[in-house]
Amino acid sequence: MSEAAKMVKDFMRFNPTYFTGVSDPEVAGRWLMTHRRLHQLLEVPEVDQARISGYCLRGQGAVWWTTYTDIHSTPSTWAEFRQVFLDEYIPTEVQLRLREQFLGLRQGNMSVSQYMDRFRYLMMYAMDVANSERLQIYYFIRGLDERIGGVIVATGAETLQIVYDRALARETYLLQIEEQLDHRTPRDDLQLDHDFSDDRDSRDAQYDYDDGQIDWSREDDQDQTNDQFNNDDHQVVQEIVPIPIQQPRQLYIQNQDQRDRSWGQRSEGPTVWSQGQT
Structure with a gap:
Protein backbone atom coordinates (compact mmCIF):
# COMPACT_ATOMS: atom_id res chain seq x y z
CA MET A 1 0.00 0.00 0.00
CA SER A 2 1.34 3.39 -0.98
CA GLU A 3 1.84 6.15 1.51
CA ALA A 4 -0.97 8.18 -0.04
CA ALA A 5 -3.40 5.25 0.17
CA LYS A 6 -2.44 4.66 3.78
CA MET A 7 -3.15 8.30 4.65
CA VAL A 8 -6.56 8.12 2.98
CA LYS A 9 -7.39 4.91 4.85
CA ASP A 10 -6.40 6.42 8.20
CA PHE A 11 -8.42 9.52 7.40
CA MET A 12 -11.55 7.54 6.52
CA ARG A 13 -11.38 5.63 9.80
CA PHE A 14 -12.57 8.82 11.55
CA ASN A 15 -15.77 8.83 9.48
CA PRO A 16 -15.33 12.26 7.91
CA THR A 17 -18.44 14.00 6.63
CA TYR A 18 -19.31 14.00 2.92
CA PHE A 19 -20.32 16.97 0.85
CA THR A 20 -22.83 16.46 -1.95
CA GLY A 21 -22.73 19.91 -3.50
CA VAL A 22 -25.83 21.39 -1.84
CA SER A 23 -26.18 25.15 -2.11
CA ASP A 24 -26.20 25.79 1.63
CA PRO A 25 -23.39 28.05 2.94
CA GLU A 26 -23.71 26.64 6.45
CA VAL A 27 -23.33 23.04 5.30
CA ALA A 28 -20.45 23.88 2.98
CA GLY A 29 -18.62 25.87 5.63
CA ARG A 30 -18.97 23.19 8.29
CA TRP A 31 -17.73 20.53 5.93
CA LEU A 32 -14.57 22.55 5.37
CA MET A 33 -14.12 23.14 9.10
CA THR A 34 -14.52 19.46 9.98
CA HIS A 35 -11.98 18.34 7.42
CA ARG A 36 -9.49 20.99 8.45
CA ARG A 37 -9.60 19.77 12.05
CA LEU A 38 -9.10 16.17 10.98
CA HIS A 39 -6.06 17.14 8.93
CA GLN A 40 -4.57 18.86 11.95
CA LEU A 41 -5.40 15.96 14.26
CA LEU A 42 -3.81 13.37 11.97
CA GLU A 43 -0.98 15.70 11.01
CA VAL A 44 -1.68 15.24 7.32
CA PRO A 45 0.97 16.97 5.21
CA GLU A 46 -0.20 20.24 3.67
CA VAL A 47 0.32 19.04 0.10
CA ASP A 48 -1.96 16.02 0.64
CA GLN A 49 -4.90 17.67 2.40
CA ALA A 50 -6.81 18.82 -0.69
CA ARG A 51 -6.49 15.46 -2.43
CA ILE A 52 -7.63 13.51 0.66
CA SER A 53 -10.68 15.73 1.26
CA GLY A 54 -11.50 15.39 -2.44
CA TYR A 55 -12.31 11.73 -1.78
CA CYS A 56 -15.12 12.89 0.52
CA LEU A 57 -17.03 14.74 -2.21
CA ARG A 58 -20.17 13.05 -3.48
CA GLY A 59 -22.89 13.79 -6.03
CA GLN A 60 -22.60 17.23 -7.56
CA GLY A 61 -19.66 17.88 -5.30
CA ALA A 62 -17.70 15.06 -6.88
CA VAL A 63 -18.66 16.28 -10.37
CA TRP A 64 -17.41 19.73 -9.61
CA TRP A 65 -14.14 18.46 -8.15
CA THR A 66 -13.42 16.16 -11.07
CA THR A 67 -14.08 18.94 -13.55
CA TYR A 68 -11.92 21.37 -11.64
CA THR A 69 -8.92 19.05 -11.35
CA ASP A 70 -9.17 18.21 -15.06
CA ILE A 71 -8.81 21.86 -15.94
CA HIS A 72 -6.62 23.05 -13.10
CA SER A 73 -3.94 21.38 -11.08
CA THR A 74 -4.86 20.09 -7.64
CA PRO A 75 -4.41 22.85 -5.03
CA SER A 76 -1.11 22.39 -3.27
CA THR A 77 -2.24 23.87 0.06
CA TRP A 78 -5.38 23.76 2.14
CA ALA A 79 -5.74 27.53 1.87
CA GLU A 80 -5.96 27.27 -1.92
CA PHE A 81 -8.49 24.44 -1.73
CA ARG A 82 -10.60 26.33 0.80
CA GLN A 83 -10.78 29.44 -1.35
CA VAL A 84 -11.67 27.51 -4.49
CA PHE A 85 -14.37 25.62 -2.62
CA LEU A 86 -15.81 28.79 -1.04
CA ASP A 87 -15.94 30.59 -4.37
CA GLU A 88 -17.87 27.68 -5.88
CA TYR A 89 -20.46 27.08 -3.15
CA ILE A 90 -20.77 30.28 -1.12
CA PRO A 91 -21.68 33.60 -2.79
CA THR A 92 -19.32 36.51 -2.31
CA GLU A 93 -21.88 38.62 -0.43
CA VAL A 94 -22.43 35.78 2.03
CA GLN A 95 -18.69 35.41 2.56
CA LEU A 96 -18.37 39.13 3.31
CA ARG A 97 -21.28 39.01 5.74
CA LEU A 98 -19.79 36.05 7.60
CA ARG A 99 -16.43 37.82 7.69
CA GLU A 100 -18.04 40.76 9.47
CA GLN A 101 -19.68 38.36 11.91
CA PHE A 102 -16.27 36.95 12.76
CA LEU A 103 -14.82 40.39 13.47
CA GLY A 104 -17.70 41.17 15.83
CA LEU A 105 -18.02 37.73 17.42
CA ARG A 118 -18.66 29.34 16.00
CA PHE A 119 -15.26 31.00 16.03
CA ARG A 120 -13.66 28.30 13.87
CA TYR A 121 -16.54 28.31 11.43
CA LEU A 122 -16.53 32.08 10.89
CA MET A 123 -12.75 32.27 10.84
CA MET A 124 -12.74 30.51 7.45
CA TYR A 125 -14.24 33.65 5.96
CA ALA A 126 -11.74 35.99 7.60
CA MET A 127 -8.41 34.36 6.88
CA ASP A 128 -7.15 37.63 5.46
CA VAL A 129 -7.17 39.11 8.99
CA ALA A 130 -6.75 35.90 11.03
CA ASN A 131 -3.94 34.43 8.97
CA LEU A 192 -21.50 33.74 57.18
CA ASP A 193 -23.40 36.56 58.92
CA HIS A 194 -22.24 35.29 62.31
CA ASP A 195 -18.62 35.11 61.18
CA PHE A 196 -18.85 38.59 59.73
CA SER A 197 -20.46 39.91 62.92
CA ASP A 198 -17.76 38.35 65.10
CA ASP A 199 -15.07 39.76 62.90
CA ARG A 200 -16.69 43.20 62.93
CA ASP A 201 -17.13 43.12 66.74
CA SER A 202 -13.48 42.14 67.12
CA ARG A 203 -12.40 45.05 64.96
CA ASP A 204 -14.71 47.45 66.82
CA ALA A 205 -13.36 46.26 70.16
CA GLN A 206 -9.83 46.79 68.98
CA TYR A 207 -10.72 50.25 67.73
CA ASP A 208 -12.42 51.09 71.03
CA TYR A 209 -9.39 49.90 72.95
CA ASP A 210 -7.06 51.93 70.78
CA ASP A 211 -9.29 55.00 71.07
CA GLY A 212 -9.36 54.56 74.83
CA GLN A 213 -5.59 54.55 74.98
CA ILE A 214 -5.44 57.66 72.90
CA ASP A 215 -8.13 59.43 74.93
CA TRP A 216 -6.46 58.57 78.25
CA SER A 217 -3.17 59.86 77.00
CA ARG A 218 -4.79 63.04 75.84
CA GLU A 219 -6.58 63.46 79.15
CA ASP A 220 -3.33 62.98 81.05
CA ASP A 221 -1.60 65.49 78.83
CA GLN A 222 -4.46 67.93 79.24
CA ASP A 223 -4.45 67.54 83.02
CA GLN A 224 -0.72 68.20 83.16
CA THR A 225 -1.14 71.24 80.95
CA ASN A 226 -3.98 72.60 83.07
CA ASP A 227 -1.99 72.05 86.25
CA GLN A 228 0.91 73.96 84.76
CA PHE A 229 -1.35 76.82 83.73
CA ASN A 230 -2.95 76.93 87.19
CA ASN A 231 0.44 77.01 88.92
CA ASP A 232 1.64 79.79 86.65
CA ASP A 233 -1.52 81.81 87.22
CA HIS A 234 -1.23 81.36 90.99
CA GLN A 235 2.38 82.54 90.96
CA VAL A 236 1.47 85.60 88.92
CA VAL A 237 -1.37 86.46 91.30
CA GLN A 238 0.95 86.17 94.30
CA GLU A 239 3.41 88.61 92.74
CA ILE A 240 0.75 91.29 92.16
CA VAL A 241 0.65 93.87 95.01
CA PRO A 242 -2.91 94.90 95.74
CA ILE A 243 -3.54 98.65 95.39
CA PRO A 244 -6.17 100.11 97.74
CA ILE A 245 -8.97 101.98 96.05
CA GLN A 246 -9.57 105.45 97.54
CA GLN A 247 -12.96 107.11 97.50
CA PRO A 248 -13.33 110.38 95.53
CA ARG A 249 -13.97 112.49 98.73
CA GLN A 250 -10.86 111.14 100.41
CA LEU A 251 -8.80 111.99 97.35
CA TYR A 252 -10.27 115.52 97.29
CA ILE A 253 -9.44 116.17 100.95
CA GLN A 254 -5.97 114.75 100.55
CA ASN A 255 -5.28 117.00 97.58
CA GLN A 256 -6.75 120.03 99.40
CA ASP A 257 -4.51 119.44 102.38
CA GLN A 258 -1.49 119.34 100.15
CA ARG A 259 -2.46 122.70 98.60
CA ASP A 260 -3.10 124.23 102.03
CA ARG A 261 0.33 123.24 103.22
CA SER A 262 1.81 124.74 100.10
CA TRP A 263 -0.02 128.06 100.63
CA GLY A 264 0.81 128.12 104.31
CA GLN A 265 4.49 128.27 103.51
CA ARG A 266 3.87 131.46 101.48
CA SER A 267 1.35 133.30 103.76
CA GLU A 268 1.08 134.07 107.44
CA GLY A 269 -1.22 131.23 108.17
CA PRO A 270 -3.01 128.42 106.46
CA THR A 271 -6.28 129.15 104.74
CA VAL A 272 -8.94 126.65 105.51
CA TRP A 273 -11.11 125.65 102.57
CA SER A 274 -14.31 123.75 102.81
CA GLN A 275 -15.64 121.45 100.16
CA GLY A 276 -18.58 123.80 99.41
CA GLN A 277 -16.38 126.87 98.61
CA THR A 278 -15.37 127.76 95.08
Missing part, protein backbone atom coordinates in the same frame (compact mmCIF):
# COMPACT_ATOMS: atom_id res chain seq x y z
CA ARG A 106 -18.54 37.65 21.21
CA GLN A 107 -19.15 34.71 23.52
CA GLY A 108 -22.27 36.17 25.10
CA ASN A 109 -24.53 33.40 26.43
CA MET A 110 -22.65 30.65 24.59
CA SER A 111 -20.48 28.15 26.41
CA VAL A 112 -16.77 28.15 25.63
CA SER A 113 -17.12 25.08 23.41
CA GLN A 114 -20.04 26.64 21.51
CA TYR A 115 -18.10 29.86 21.14
CA MET A 116 -15.05 27.99 19.84
CA ASP A 117 -17.17 26.11 17.31
CA SER A 132 -1.58 33.62 11.85
CA GLU A 133 -1.75 31.82 15.18
CA ARG A 134 -1.07 35.04 17.03
CA LEU A 135 -3.97 36.86 15.37
CA GLN A 136 -6.32 33.94 15.88
CA ILE A 137 -5.49 33.93 19.59
CA TYR A 138 -6.07 37.66 19.72
CA TYR A 139 -9.54 37.48 18.18
CA PHE A 140 -10.51 34.44 20.24
CA ILE A 141 -9.56 36.04 23.57
CA ARG A 142 -11.15 39.33 22.58
CA GLY A 143 -14.52 37.65 22.18
CA LEU A 144 -14.41 35.64 25.41
CA ASP A 145 -16.38 36.53 28.50
CA GLU A 146 -14.21 39.00 30.43
CA ARG A 147 -14.24 36.72 33.49
CA ILE A 148 -12.50 34.12 31.31
CA GLY A 149 -10.54 36.14 28.80
CA GLY A 150 -9.18 38.48 31.46
CA VAL A 151 -7.38 35.57 33.13
CA ILE A 152 -6.12 33.95 29.94
CA VAL A 153 -4.53 37.14 28.63
CA ALA A 154 -1.85 36.95 31.32
CA THR A 155 -0.84 33.34 30.54
CA GLY A 156 1.08 34.09 27.35
CA ALA A 157 -0.25 30.99 25.58
CA GLU A 158 1.30 30.27 22.19
CA THR A 159 -1.37 28.21 20.42
CA LEU A 160 -5.10 28.56 19.96
CA GLN A 161 -5.66 25.06 21.34
CA ILE A 162 -3.85 25.93 24.58
CA VAL A 163 -5.95 29.06 24.91
CA TYR A 164 -9.10 27.04 24.31
CA ASP A 165 -8.15 24.43 26.93
CA ARG A 166 -7.45 27.13 29.52
CA ALA A 167 -10.72 28.83 28.71
CA LEU A 168 -12.54 25.55 29.33
CA ALA A 169 -10.75 25.12 32.66
CA ARG A 170 -11.63 28.64 33.73
CA GLU A 171 -15.26 28.13 32.72
CA THR A 172 -15.43 24.92 34.76
CA TYR A 173 -14.05 26.72 37.81
CA LEU A 174 -16.61 29.53 37.52
CA LEU A 175 -19.45 27.05 37.13
CA GLN A 176 -18.35 25.24 40.29
CA ILE A 177 -18.35 28.51 42.22
CA GLU A 178 -21.84 29.36 40.97
CA GLU A 179 -23.09 25.88 41.87
CA GLN A 180 -21.77 26.22 45.42
CA LEU A 181 -23.54 29.57 45.77
CA ASP A 182 -26.79 28.15 44.39
CA HIS A 183 -26.75 25.26 46.88
CA ARG A 184 -25.95 27.43 49.87
CA THR A 185 -28.50 26.89 52.67
CA PRO A 186 -29.97 29.50 55.03
CA ARG A 187 -27.80 27.97 57.74
CA ASP A 188 -24.73 28.73 55.63
CA ASP A 189 -25.90 32.33 55.24
CA LEU A 190 -26.45 32.55 58.99
CA GLN A 191 -22.96 31.23 59.63
